Amino acid sequence: MVDSVGGRGYFSLLRWRAEPSRDEARNVAVLLVDERGDLGAIKAAPISSISPRLHEQGLLDQVIAGLEAQFQEHPKPSLARLMEWQGSFRHSLSLTPPSETAIPDLDLALSALYRAYVAPRAGGSRVLTKGRLLDSVITWARKRGVEIRRGNYVENFLFDAVVGDEKPVLVDVLSFATTAQHWTPVEHDAAHFLYALERVDHADALAVIAPPTEASHRSALDAHERVGQWFAEANVATVSPDQVGDALAGTPRLI
Amino acid sequence: MDWEDPSALNALDREGYRVVEALARDPSRGESGTFSRPSPFVCIDGSIYWLKGNVDPGRVQQGLVAELIGGRLAAIVGAGPAAVVVRVTPESLPSDGTATHLLGVVVGILDEPQVANARDLQATIANLGVPAPSIDGRSRALVVAFQTWIGASDSQVLVRLTDGRVMSIDHGDCFANVTSVGPPSMVVTPILPGTEDVGRGAPEVQAAVAKIEAVTDQQILRAVAQVPAGEAWQSPVDRRLAIARWLSHRRDSLRAVMDGWSTP
Numbered sequence: 001m002v003d004s005v006g007g008r009g010y011f012s013l014l015r016w017r018a019e020p021s022r023d024e025a026r027n028v029a030v031l032l033v034d035e036r037g038d039l040g041a042i043k044a045a046p047i048s049s050i051s052p053r054l055h056e057q058g059l060l061d062q063v064i065a066g067l068e069a070q071f072q073e074h075p076k077p078s079l080a081r082l083m084e085w086q087g088s089f090r091h092s093l094s095l096t097p098p099s100e101t102a103i104p105d106l107d108l109a110l111s112a113l114y115r116a117y118v119a120p121r122a123g124g125s126r127v128l129t130k131g132r133l134l135d136s137v138i139t140w141a142r143k144r145g146v147e148i149r150r151g152n153y154v155e156n157f158l159f160d161a162v163v164g165d166e167k168p169v170l171v172d173v174l175s176f177a178t179t180a181q182h183w184t185p186v187e188h189d190a191a192h193f194l195y196a197l198e199r200v201d202h203a204d205a206l207a208v209i210a211p212p213t214e215a216s217h218r219s220a221l222d223a224h225e226r227v228g229q230w231f232a233e234a235n236v237a238t239v240s241p242d243q244v245g246d247a248l249a250g251t252p253r254l255i
Numbered sequence: 256m257d258w259e260d261p262s263a264l265n266a267l268d269r270e271g272y273r274v275v276e277a278l279a280r281d282p283s284r285g286e287s288g289t290f291s292r293p294s295p296f297v298c299i300d301g302s303i304y305w306l307k308g309n310v311d312p313g314r315v316q317q318g319l320v321a322e323l324i325g326g327r328l329a330a331i332v333g334a335g336p337a338a339v340v341v342r343v344t345p346e347s348l349p350s351d352g353t354a355t356h357l358l359g360v361v362v363g364i365l366d367e368p369q370v371a372n373a374r375d376l377q378a379t380i381a382n383l384g385v386p387a388p389s390i391d392g393r394s395r396a397l398v399v400a401f402q403t404w405i406g407a408s409d410s411q412v413l414v415r416l417t418d419g420r421v422m423s424i425d426h427g428d429c430f431a432n433v434t435s436v437g438p439p440s441m442v443v444t445p446i447l448p449g450t451e452d453v454g455r456g457a458p459e460v461q462a463a464v465a466k467i468e469a470v471t472d473q474q475i476l477r478a479v480a481q482v483p484a485g486e487a488w489q490s491p492v493d494r495r496l497a498i499a500r501w502l503s504h505r506r507d508s509l510r511a512v513m514d515g516w517s518t519p
Contacts, residue, residue: 096282099280100349102276102346104278108299111301112299113297116301
């Protein structure tokens with residue numbers, strides 16, 4: 001049996017075109033509203049599944065986080081607001097015209113529309129890549145009200161994440177929990193972080209590092225140890241993914 | 256299986272049927288131009304189905320039950336997209352009234368991405384500017400065996416553009432005459448010129464027949480069970496039992512027919 005039918009709503013798909021000159025856009029989020037803004041929600045794909053480029057991830061994250069914030073308010077975005085947004089997005093981001101949909105249950109309808117139009121196709125690897133780990137760190141922080149920005153520039157240096165404004169915490173995210181054999185790019189990532197850190201005033205630093213797993217290549221152990229030494233010598237706090245909560249406790253919160 | 260005794264089918268029917276709720280018409284695609292005017296809808300399970308409803312009760316081929324049974328059997332043997340029962344509410348229909356023929360309890364065929372109907376395949380690949388797919392022999396043989404088994408008339412197939420896999424669709428015209436007990440007639444749906452012999456090799460044909468023969472009477476009974484009632488469905492118990500009996504009989508005589516089509 002199915003639940004009784006609720007009302008009618010409208011949905012739009014947020015689309016991202018990595019190359020504005022090419023007609024190859026993909027759906028990155030679904031926005032669901034009703035006519036008056038009584039109910040509504042947004043569900044976005046993991047940012048790391050949309051773009052591998054950190055700067056693009058930062059832009060997308062900023063837009064999606066901004067939209068999510070509006071869906072936290074009361075009243076929520078209405079159909080009229082959705083149509084306004086549809087006219088305002090340009091270039092790499094676009095919003096499809098609102099389409100009618102039944103909403104027998106808000107969560108079920110949102111989840112179904114997400115799976116139909118947005119969700120990354122099944123069959124992908126579940127390996128904890130840097131992108132996935134960064135997704136988790138951002139999600140974790142926001143759920144607890146921590147003010148965090150992804151792929152953010154501070155004094156001309158791009159960081160994986162930045163917490164707070166006045167004395168920001170600069171976050172580097174590294175994962176050795178993959179089956180990669182060559183770790184030079186990860187070492188370059190860590191070295192860039194340490195180089196940038198020396199040139200940014202009034203900031204704290206945190207490195208979130210997923211250690212090698214049993215499936216990792218031996219070279220991952222060596223690289224993990226090497227990078228760990230660099231961070232220790234630079235007095236950068238390092239935590240594993242399950243320690244992020246304690247590490248960010250007391251950092252700036254959203255009001 | 257005693258196909259004269261309706262008690263097993265009645266027992267299955269009493270369990271009720273599973274229904275998937277439609278949410279919205281897929282805004283990126285319109286309805287198909289065929290007689291039954293199927294239209295793509297996203298449903299509560301997160302899948303997109305092509306819904307077929309009651310366009311004209313007097314002309315609805317063999318009723319929605321044929322489409323449902325055909326899709327269920329196709330899914331069992333892997334010959335085509337699955338079919339489910341879908342409930343379409345007024346809230347899920349476009350307010351412009353273009354899909355009101357779908358209101359109620361209808362049948363939905365799972366959408367397959369990146370496919371073209373074989374009838375449109377040449378035009379599709381010309382429009383897209385992509386090379387013609389290399390037709391997959393194993394799936395082609397399976398679809399021939401399947402459509403022969405269920406006696407598909409006005410048979411149609413989809414071809415996946417990425418790997419040439421062939422899938423059987425549009426089973427709404429099946430089971431018009433389930434009293435005949437003769438051997439099945441071959442149903443070979445044309446795809447592209449020059450592909451007539453794809454899938455006719457003995458290994459492909461033997462594998463295909465084995466899949467059909469592996470369908471048990473109990474699976475056939477389940478395929479005809481748990482169906483909505485109503486004029487559009489044309490699904491009284493005696494008709495569904497007759498379909499099941501007919502399918503069981505044809506399954507057992509399929510090998511000889513397919514062997515005649517196979518090439519060494």
